Amino acid sequence: MLRGVSIRDVLIIDRLDLAFQPGLNVLTGETGAGKSILLDALGFVLGWRGRAELVRAGASQGEVTATFDLPPAHAARKVLAEAGLQAEDELILRRINFADGRKAAYVNDRRVAAEVLRDLSDTLVELHGQQDDRGLLNPRGHRALLDGFAGLDLQPLRAAWRTRAAARADLATAEAAIATVRAEEDFLRHAAAELAKLAPEPGEEAILDARRRHMQAASRIRTDIVRAHTALEETAEAALIDAQRWLDGVAAQAEGKLDGALSALGRTLIELGEAQAGVDAALGSLEFDPRELEALEERLFAIRAMARKHSVLPDDLGAHLAAMQSRLEALDIGTKSLKSLAKAVADVEADFDRQAQGASKERRLAAQRLDRAMAKELAPLKMDRALFATEVSAGEPGPEGVDAVTFTVATNPGAPAGPLNKIASGGELSRFLLALKVCLTGTTPGLTMIFDEIDRGVGGATADAVGRRLKQLSVEGQVLVVTHSPQVASRAAHHWRVEKHVAGQVTLSTVTALDQSARIEEIARMLAGDTVTDAAREAAKVLLA
Secondary structure, eight states: OEEEEEEEEETTEEEEEEEOOSEEEEEEOOTTSSHHHHHHHHHHHTTOOOOSOOBOTTOSEEEEEEEEEOOTTOTHHHHHHHTTOOOOSEEEEEEEEETTSOEEEEETTEEEOHHHHHHHHHHHEEEEETTOTTTTTOGGGHHHHHHHHHTOOOHHHHHHHHHHHHHHHHHHHHHHHHHHHHHTHHHHHHHHHHHHHHOOOTTHHHHHHHHHHHHHHHHHHHHHHHHHHHIIIIIIHHHHHHHHHHHHHHTTTTTTTTHHHHHHHHHHHHHHHHHHHHHHHHHHHTOOOHHHHHHHHHHHHHHHHHHHHHTSOGGGHHHHHHHHHHHHHHHHHHHHHHHHHHHHHHHHHHHHHHHHHHHHHHHHHHHHHHHHHHHHHHTTTTOTTOEEEEEEEEEEEETTEEEEEEEEEESSTTSOOEEHHHHSOHHHHHHHHHHHHHHTTTSSTTOEEEEESTTTTOOHHHHHHHHHHHHHHHTTSEEEEEOOOHHHHTTOSEEEEEEEEEETTEEEEEEEEOOHHHHHHHHHHHHHOSSOOHHHHHHHHHHHO
16 A cells, blocks of 8 residues: 655655555646646656656755555565565655756665666556556556456466476477487498497507507618628638637647637637527517508508597597497487477477466456446446457467457447557546456455546546446555546545645645545535535535535
8 A cells, every 4th residue: 555655846846745545545636736746756756657857946856755555465575575675564665866867766775776666566556547558458468457357376377388388398409409410320320330340449559559660660670680690690600610620620739829719719609609599589579470560550540540530539439439329329219209208298288278278268258257247337437338348369378378368349339349448538448447447356456546537528427436436446445546526536535635836936736635624625616616606515515425
């Protein structure tokens, strides 16, 4: 409930404090007295888009503060939580318009963006009037209004939509992954088969490379070793044996002079034998088949070429093969899992469709009830020949079903029906909105409803019917009405008069709370015009009675 509004230096208001009450609150006054300024100020503090500049001439800034009572279950608490603000039983909105055009907004003295004010205003205040583009005239909100009227619980339907969306996303992800693998399936199968046939082992490339270098080195030094081996066996050994034989033949005659030489030759022959054995062993270690080197080089080069082809290290070829085989296995498994995912999507879509059709059925039944209720409400408002119809048609599937809802009217028999905001005239539109709000009462609890001259263009019994319905709306909540109708004003529980006066060549607007006698004078003025007569006062008393 809106408890109070404080306005400082806004347009022609210098200082104004209003304390509103539960029930029906009316504001009356001459045309141009400033009633619309009050609504502009309230819209400003609620973050609505309106006049660009509100600062009173000569002031450095204009400021509006609105105070609301916030029950424990009020929808504004969720908005506050999402904005990171502490929710209390009292909600204070404050907004400042500086003379240079800057604006600042506060919620419970915490600086916020204007968007937070607008989000809060949707839960706090509902404005109805002939330019009502935020409420009943907005076709985008008609489905929600009908759902509220029907008492439709949309949580299971929203959950089914989320499940449907998740299942579709899982299927799409799986299809995309499989499509990616399938696009290179031929390459993967060929490459995996080629790599599996090569079957490289970790560390094999290093072993092959070392063996190849050994064979290449052996090929280069073996010729010289063979030459040395030949020299030792065919030249040195024969020469030493000949020398030993010749010396042995003359040693007896040399009287011991050759004994040392013969001993040295013996040792030399022994050393020569060891050298020959070492050379033989070296030649044996360097012995290899050239065909083996050729085969070794072919495998080494094949491994290196395969590593370059797949841009991996030779030792990582085995892991790369395993990865390709894993992707191919995933393709085979994924193809099978697609069927189960597709079935899951079909199941959840069927569940969503079933719930959506159930919601559609409830909406159509509620639409019929709403149309009947509207017919009853329109008759006392002198619109018994008008036809109100709630159209439930096919819409885009979404979390709230597959329906589009539009309120349509035909103001005269035989006239084509059309959207509410395009067909009805000003006075008719006001009465349509009032009747619709009466029928939808209770669908949006906790709102302060504001009606801006919704009784324009009607009078007499029709104005009285409007007043009765506004009174009915205010029984369980709070209604603020800007009105020129004495029939409506007489139904108020709380009455304010808006007046404009000039003080020192400065025009100011004031608002005065009226007691019973002042109310009689004000309603008499509304009945009589410029000159208030005793007859008008008596008529005002009758209305108030």
